[in-house]
Amino acid sequence: MKRYILSLITGLSVWTLSAQEHRRETFIKSLLHDWEYEVITGFQIGGMAPIPLPREIREIEYYSPTLLPGIEGRMTKWLDRNKRWGMTTGIGIANKGMSTRAQVKSYSMEIIGNDNSRLKGSWTGKVQTKVRNTYLTFPLSAVYKLRPTFHIQSGFYFSYLLKGKFHGKVYEGYLRKDTPTGDKISFDNGATALYDFSDKLRRFQWGIQVGADWQAFKQIKIHGNLTWGLNDIFHSHFQTISFPMYPVFLHIGIGYVLK
Amino acid sequence: MKLKELIFIATGLLVLTSCIRKEAPNQEADILRCILPAEILADKSIDYSLPFDTELKAYPIYIEVKGETNLSNLAPQFELSTGATIQPASGSYQDFTSPVYYTVTSESGTEHRPYAIIIRYKQTEQIPTDYHFEHVELYDNYYIFYEETDNDGRFTWASGNPGYALTGKASSPYDFPTTISPDGYIGHCAKLTTLLTGSLGEKVGKPIAAGNLFMGKFELLNALGDALSATKFGVPFYHRPTQLTGYFKYQSGPQFYEDGKYTSNKKDTFSIYALFYEKTNEMPFMDGHLPANHFESPNMVALAQLDKAQTIETEVWTYFEIPFDYTRYNLPVDTDKQQNGEYYLSIVFASSKDGDEFRGAPGSTLMIDEVKLIYE
Structure with missing residues (x-):
């Protein structure tokens, strides 16, 4: 048995x-x-911005997208016979950066020394910010063919920060020490204070993306893809910048279709 | 072209959500100016940036008026930070025979700043002329030297300690560039040390701080900007100073620091000097720019400066005696002006001669004791 x-x-x-x-x-x-493989190279135009802009920011005097090149390998799987619907995923290196100069009022600011000494307070004056972040990125989108040479896609992306730099200086203004009514300390005569929040950047980033591509030639595609971060670029326990900042970037690229 | 459209929409979205918004209500709550009839004021320069007074529990503003003024019924008017309000109201009559407390509320309504307005008759009190450096009081985290005056008052010395406090580097009052030491010539003495300001000091471009002690006031406002103008020299003096004497010890720091790095071929030296000058509306205060300009100013009356030959390194208390030189400036002293308190005096000590311009050797230590001002 x-x-x-x-x-x-x-x-x-x-x-x-x-x-x-x-x-x-x-x-x-x-x-x-029925997978379609593509290598895309391009650059990101955009910025890390609080959305909407907080009232502390009075004027953006200068903005430059530091157009940094990036590369992405993408694969698309067509789900139906007519190749109307598909899924696309891949892996890429995205360099997201910007350089800005703004006039702010009562902007919460902290200058942190390497020895952990800190000077904080409410800053009125100019703030220069430079960001250069390198992310390892995984997109995941649904693709829809509008016309034989034109696709639109929408979905998510997940990023891991490989290398990040978020730094700048404050100048031509004054700090109210600790609180908006604290001791007034003037930064004139070329006085500046450097700040560096690079180590406060969050490793994991995710967001939504929408984009389109146009098949210009048989193997060449032109891509436009807007990525919108949904979590703050800084750790949640980082309080100095009192508002969350989201990376919003337009990726413009040229793709080479491998198959 | 659809792609173009899409890009347009995307950029449009970005721009729309990122518009500059309406300015938030102001959070500042300062008295910018206090207005009283000009004919009653004995001194037109009013200091609005005095540090918080822990005894008054408010930011003090001292206003000196002429002797015949009735203090019990005055109605000062105030200029305030944009949008701020004040209680009691600006222009309301108050009794100023004792300090009157005002509270300024910011436009945002969230911030308050307490003020004590002290209106008093012009002080003609003679400052002490013997300095023993026995007494300090603790403010924040650092010591302030003071000498007791004949009528139980206090004469306080100014120093750059409030600026050093910003660096957050000191954890005790003895970690400050200007502090007290028990190893005096007699009793305690003043100990001035040139120190590195640390990472934060470097980030604001002020890498070192010399220990200093002077008569006048230190304006924190300018500590990180035009640092030379942060040291405002002088207090009214109603006599003709002739000589400055005292004792010092000096040890130069091992390595000279300038322009952001150490240099091997320079030796640090200290400075002791005293200024006597005429205060005018154009030049209400001599500041750190004066020594930087080799003590040249049309307002200078006399200068007492320790000779280069005498600025030696010494481990034993060394006596110094410096005459006031009136001949260099050749400006006669007017007795009326003298009685009106229009001549100002400042005695200045610093552990690095050029410390105010951030040149000096960290570790340079100047000890000062039993200083005496001789006058006619």
């Missing part, structure tokens, strides 16, 4: 295994089939 049961179990498992193997094969086959 025991032996009977045992052989039955063995038989069953062999059968299921082979069936699974078969199914997996077809699944893998279909997975491997």
Whole structure:
């Protein structure tokens, strides 16, 4: 009896295994089939901005997208026979940066020394900010073919900060020490104070993206893709910048279709 | 072209959400100016930036009026930070025979600043002329030297300690450039040390701080900007100073620091000097720019400066005696002006001669004791 049961179990498992193997094969086959591979190179235009702009920011005097090149490998799987709907994913290196100069009023500011000494308060004057972040990025989007040479896509992206720099200086203004009514300390005569919040940057970033691509030639595509970060670029326990900042970037790229 | 449209929409979205918004109500709550009839004022320069007075529990503003003024019924008017309000009201009559307390509330309504307005007759009190450096009081985290005056008053010395406090580097009053030491010539003495200001000091471009002690006031407002103008020299003096004497010890720091780095071929030296000058509306205060300009000013009356030959390193208390030189400036002393308190005096000590311009050797230490001002 025991032996009977045992052989039955063995038989069953062999059968299921082979069936699974078969199914997996077809699944893998279909997975491997009809993928479209593309290498995209381009740059990001945008910025890390509080949205909407907080009232502390009175004027943006200067803005420059530090157009940094990036590269992305993308693969698209068409889900239907007509290649109308698809999924796209990939991996890429995205360099997101900007350089700004703003006039602010009662902007919460902290100058932190390497020895952990700190001078904080309410800053009125100019703030220069330079950001240069390198992210490892994974997009995940649904693609829809509008016309034979034109696709739109929408979805999510997930990023991991490989290297980040968020620094700048404050100048031509004054600090009210600790509170808006604290001791007034003037920064004139070329006096500046440097700040660096690089180590307060958050590692994991995610957001939504919408984009479109246009097949200019048989193997060349032009991409436009707007990515909108949904979590603050800083750690949540970083309180000095009192408002969350989100990376909003337009990625302009040229893609080479491999298949 | 659809792509173009999409880009337009995307940029539009960015721009729309990132508009500059209406300015928030002002959070500042300062008295910028206090207005009283000009004919009653004995001194037109009023200091609005005095530090918080822990005894008064308010920011003090001292106003000196002429002797015949009735203090019990005055109605000062105030200029305040934009949008701020004051209680009691600006222009309301108050009794100023004792300090009157005002509270300024910011436009935002969230911030308050307490003020004590002290209107008093012009002080003609003679400052003490013997300085023993035995007494200090603790303010914030640092010491302020004072000498007791004949009528139980206090004469306080100014120093750059409030500026050093910003660096957050000191954890005790003894970590400050200007502090007290028990190793005096007699009793305690003043100990002035040139110190590095640390990472934060570097970030604001002020890498070192010399210990200093002077008569006048230190304006924190300018400590990180035009630092030379932060040291405002002088207090009224009603006599003709002739000589400054005292004792010092000096040890120069091992390595000279300037322009952001150490140099090996320079030796630090200290400074002791005293100014006697005429205060005018154009030049209400001599400041750190004066020594930087080799003590040249049309307002200078006399200068007492320790000779280069005498600025030596010494481990034993060394006596110094410096005459006031009146001949260099050749400006006669007017007795009326003298009685009106229009001549100002300042005695200045610093552990690095050019410390106010951020040149000096960290570790340079100047000890000062039993200083005496001789006058006619």
